[in-house]
Amino acid sequence: MTRSGLRKWYPESLRTFGTISVPELLVKYIKEERIKPEKSRFQGLATYHDPCNFGRKSEMEFGRGFYDEPRWIMDRCLENWVELYPNKKYQTCCGGGGGTLTTPYDRERTFYGRKKMEQIRAAGAQMFVTLCHACHGQVNDIKKTYGMEDLDVKYLWELVLECLQI
């Protein structure tokens, strides 16, 4: 929304400062060797979920989705991760976006998430990595209902941090 809003209402401001997304920032830090994640930290199978706003909606509105950056980072943090299917532009929404987490419709929101949970189960992942606060909150909130209490839900930058030697 901030990105759309800046372009729509404050286009002149975009000439006065730069902008960057979280996955681009993490790629930059790793490429400049300001941080050096190591792959030895996690052995279990992980998966990555494309949030609507970073992927499909960004591609539709601004011509490019952030698909490659998170995957490049996953490759640098994990030996063992798989894609969800379908993914990228055709990904299935988790059900936590668009403000649904703030509505009183918890049962409906939980039911909405069944397709996402089935995908994660089918992938056999023990760790679920994403970029979006809504996706993170939704999957963490409903995983118990789907018998997946042990699913480790992580922000991508949290994964990166845990793969650093401090």
Next chain:
Amino acid sequence: MNKSSKIIDPGRSDRLRFAAWPHSPDDCLACGLCSSLCPASGIDGFDPRKVLRMVELGRIEELVEARWLWLCTMCSKCVVYCPMQINISDIVRSIRTLWDREKIPGDLHTGLVRALKTGNVNALSSQEFVSRMQAIADEIAAEPGFEGFTVPIDKEGANLLLTVHNKLVLRFPQDMKHLWKVLYLANEDWTITSENPEGSNWGYFNGDDPAAKILVGRIVDHMKNLKIKNLLWPE
């Protein structure tokens, strides 16, 4: 209410109201791809194709009362698959714009009002927000490898503005630490702000453009007033 008379009365279709919308609902082929793939289809009567037909038939009074309209996440998967490229998400959001603000379910409107009034959805005073942020920073500074960690607040000339997600402030403060630590280890020159610290924009969800514009404008003001070089996209 006699619903069938509404359905067959083409005079009810309010074309002027929808003239500014990106797509005419007339474009819909009624193929049902959107409804087939939407994870919310069938929940409490929600169905994207039905929404389009209701718009086409001018049944706006029902759409601005239908609680199922808020089950849609505007994820736009239906838009990707629509053979006529109808922007169904935009249409859902435009209907939400027509809702009486007081009838919007849950906290989407009330939270937005708090954000407009106090600078944040949680309605914390600037002083309380800052002290909470500093408490988190103190915890980080007590961990090995992060000695001397502080959270930069209102730092003029910083390289990067970080907005704060409202959910993390009160409910998940521990989750704030991961990114802060990465910024610290990467030696980033970053800052948050003591006033209007949030980036998420509930005006987007509930279709309130004037409010959304104010919230985006606050970020523009931070960038200008503090002469910050780069903005980290909030969402």
